[in-house]
Amino acid sequence: MKVAPFFGCMIPIKYPQMEAAFRRTMPNLGVELVDIDGFTCCPDPIYFKTKGVLDWLTIAARNLCVAEEAGLDLVTLCSGCTATLKEAKFLLAEDEDLKERVNERLMRVGKEYQGTVKVEHAVVVIRDELGIERVTESVVKPLDGIKVAIHYGCHLLKPSQIMHVDDADYPSILENLIAAIGATPVGHDRKLLCCGKGCLDGDMPVEMVFDIFTSIRDSGADCMGLICPTCFSSFDLGQIVVGRKKNTKFDIPVIYYFQLLGLAQGLAPEEVGLNLHKVKADRILAELAGGEAQASA
Amino acid sequence: MPQEKEKHVTIDFAFRRELDQIIGGDHHNYCYQCGACVAQCPAAQYSESFNPRSILLDALLGRADVLLGPDSPIWLCTNCYSCYERCPQDVRPIEVIIALKNLASNRDAAPSDVATMTENILKTGVSGLITPAVQRIRESLGLKPLGDYPVDEMLKILPDEGKQP
Ligand code: SF4
Ligand code: SF4
Numbered sequence: 533m534k535v536a537p538f539f540g541c542m543i544p545i546k547y548p549q550m551e552a553a554f555r556r557t558m559p560n561l562g563v564e565l566v567d568i569d570g571f572t573c574c575p576d577p578i579y580f581k582t583k584g585v586l587d588w589l590t591i592a593a594r595n596l597c598v599a600e601e602a603g604l605d606l607v608t609l610c611s612g613c614t615a616t617l618k619e620a621k622f623l624l625a626e627d628e629d630l631k632e633r634v635n636e637r638l639m640r641v642g643k644e645y646q647g648t649v650k651v652e653h654a655v656v657v658i659r660d661e662l663g664i665e666r667v668t669e670s671v672v673k674p675l676d677g678i679k680v681a682i683h684y685g686c687h688l689l690k691p692s693q694i695m696h697v698d699d700a701d702y703p704s705i706l707e708n709l710i711a712a713i714g715a716t717p718v719g720h721d722r723k724l725l726c727c728g729k730g731c732l733d734g735d736m737p738v739e740m741v742f743d744i745f746t747s748i749r750d751s752g753a754d755c756m757g758l759i760c761p762t763c764f765s766s767f768d769l770g771q772i773v774v775g776r777k778k779n780t781k782f783d784i785p786v787i788y789y790f791q792l793l794g795l796a797q798g799l800a801p802e803e804v805g806l807n808l809h810k811v812k813a814d815r816i817l818a819e820l821a822g823g824e825a826q827a828s829a
Numbered sequence: 830m831p832q833e834k835e836k837h838v839t840i841d842f843a844f845r846r847e848l849d850q851i852i853g854g855d856h857h858n859y860c861y862q863c864g865a866c867v868a869q870c871p872a873a874q875y876s877e878s879f880n881p882r883s884i885l886l887d888a889l890l891g892r893a894d895v896l897l898g899p900d901s902p903i904w905l906c907t908n909c910y911s912c913y914e915r916c917p918q919d920v921r922p923i924e925v926i927i928a929l930k931n932l933a934s935n936r937d938a939a940p941s942d943v944a945t946m947t948e949n950i951l952k953t954g955v956s957g958l959i960t961p962a963v964q965r966i967r968e969s970l971g972l973k974p975l976g977d978y979p980v981d982e983m984l985k986i987l988p989d990e991g992k993q994p
Contacts (some may be wrong), residue, residue, distance in 0.1 A: 580950055739875055
């Protein structure tokens with residue numbers, strides 16, 4: 533199948549390792565990625581939307597028009613982009629007057645929003661379009677024995693009226709994807725807590741990150757697995773900053789799902805950019821290498 | 830014994846009409862103050878001064894001074910969408926909070942990060958800075974360098990920067 537990736541800004545600029553992991557793993561699932569030129573920031577659903585909802589919606593609609601012109605559905609890699617583009621679709625479908633207002637603006641650049649392309653986060657495309665078996669079939673080095681504490685993040689699931697991904701209180705999509713690469717998903721108390729990044733004031737995010745990592749530490753997991761670059765920024769560097777403030781050290785590597793998938797597909801850690809993370813995944817990599825040495829002995 | 834106080838409630842309808850004009854702001858009218866939005870609100874769990882039901886009550890009363898003032902609680906919201914998930918009245922409380930933030934931004938009462946980030950996007954088309962270091966890291970990962978974004982086209986579809994038509 534062919535899809536157009538919508539990388540947004542945070543992944544290509546701040547965390548290009550996520551882009552690399554995605555580009556290297558998706559073809560192994562039988563997906564052809566067709567790059568389209570002409571996108572801008574989605575735009576971001578925190579700051580830009582805070583400044584002006586109508587401008588935010590208009591730019592999102594323009595990005596959707598670019599995909600419509602190419603005739604390709606969009607696959608997103610960032611929960612923020614997913615939230616913006618899916619909510620824009622929802623609002624424009626719900627309110628005909630609003631759609632007209634936005635289209636009047638788009639007309640100035642010769643565009644018209646139709647609502648013909650689908651937008652889904654990559655993990656949803658895998659589950660619904662390809663089937664999770666496809667992931668299992670692509671695995672050459674299963675991540676046996678690696679315990680992954682999942683962090684869902686808010687915008688993949690909520691509001692379910694718009695996202696239609698999973699039960700927002702009892703989701704299973706990421707557990708199933710983690711199990712498909714041979715790793716063990718580990719539940720923990722704060723699995724569904726917000727990362728706090730969208731809070732524009734105060735010390736609250738520090739407390740939230742602290743509670744999430746304390747809960748993961750208690751769960752005995754080897755690492756955290758997630759699918760959103762914004763959550764990643766709260767947690768990779770974030771756990772170090774919070775640890776300093778709280779006089780503790782968590783040392784729990786935070787790994788994007790497509791990096792884990794890449795390792796399971798036999799890619800080297802540098803090929804998925806694990807070396808770029810602040811909290812190193814050395815222990816996990818050693819465990820995987822050890823397992824392999826044992827298997828071949 | 831608490832003294833019986835005289836109860837006056839003043840509602841600023843002009844402010845409510847202003848809120849109605851922002852996309853999502855009009856849904857504040859549906860709130861019947863049940864409090865379902867509070868149960869899973871992380872900002873309410875982590876801060877005593879935050880409560881989405883109270884924010885909606887202040888919106889219903891049209892209390893611009895509380896909602897847009899320097900100590901407004903709206904900036905504590907983490908944008909997690911739990912309240913949207915829970916509300917039985919389709920108020921979409923988070924969207925009302927964002928509409929309030931729009932009104933605050935129009936009055937220059939938003940945290941400075943909001944203007945900075947928005948300006949970056951309007952200037953370059955993206956939210957982050959594309960430095961030579963970024964391009965080098967991309968190259969080391971075997972990724973293409975990042976090029977230009979269609980900023981002119983993006984600006985043309987925004988009437989007057991920042992102002993709602
Ligand atoms: S916003 Fe919705 S959930 Fe919250 S108090 Fe009002 S009606 Fe109830
Ligand atoms: S979006 Fe804001 S108000 Fe709503 S539940 Fe989350 S933190 Fe609370």
